[in-house]
Amino acid sequence: MLGLVTLLIFAAWALGGYAFAARARARNEKKETLTRRVETVAGAGAETLASSVLKDQRLSRIGFLNALLGRVSLATRLVRMIRQAGLKRRVGEVLLYVPLLAFIGFMLVLLLGGSPLVALPVAAMAGSIPLIVIQRLRRKRALRFAEQLPDALDLVRAALQAGHAFVSALGVVADEFPDPVAEEFRRVAEEIRLGLPMRDALYDLAERVADENIPFLVVGVLVAQSVGGNLAEVVDNIGYTIRERFKLLRDMRVLSAQARLSGTVLTALPFLVALVMCVFNPEYFMPMFQSSTGRYMVGYALTSILWGHVVIRYLVKIRV
Structure with a gap:
């Protein structure tokens, strides 16, 4: 009964916090709309116009929370992960789910009759769900980008050989390719057209995409721009290098397939054994609960199985 009352109190607190955040968001959106209208009527200068198209880098829509997160170095890393995952969320919104899910997991274990020692690791795993989801989305987006990048560089090379400028070649790729390559190349082209130096635009691309091939492209383009040379040939060589890295990575994944399968079997085997015992001899197994x-x-x-799975996945992960 005490656990249920605590859960209801926390639910009321969470709803109140969400209502406060929604009200603050609506107030900030109204303020931003009025600011844009005033700038339009007054005729904003080029500097103001350029700053208005920049992405809002606030960590939270709530003032004091934004100031608090600005002092935490971990928030900067989380901002980078969210950008690389392609999400349109702020750090404050993501961090709101961490204690909420942790508390829900902790209370569910207590309500089901579990002890606090069992509830603590469950709460830790539940609270890490948002970070795990962001990491998986980040990895999935980086993989899609890496798969599209060699063909995109071939199109950039062809556009350069046809007489287009580098920015125009990026625009051609943005029109012909799907996301995420189209989205990222379009943003780079727009930033350069708005006056951002090419170095900064390409560095920003490397920050937004968690692909290890992007530094090759950035360094190659900047070196060709500073010392001169055939940029089309540089882009062609970078595309060839990326393709060769993919071939090597596929070969290594084939060689490590048995180890990855063994890790999956070892992780799933205890659960399968527990399921069989519950079905065929529940009187023998139920005293465990x-x-x-x-x-x-x-x-x-459960904690040991989880950590063992993480260690096995780390051991069989090959970086090329």
């Missing part, structure tokens, strides 16, 4: 010692053992086993 009915006694405090059994619940401690289950919590320790």
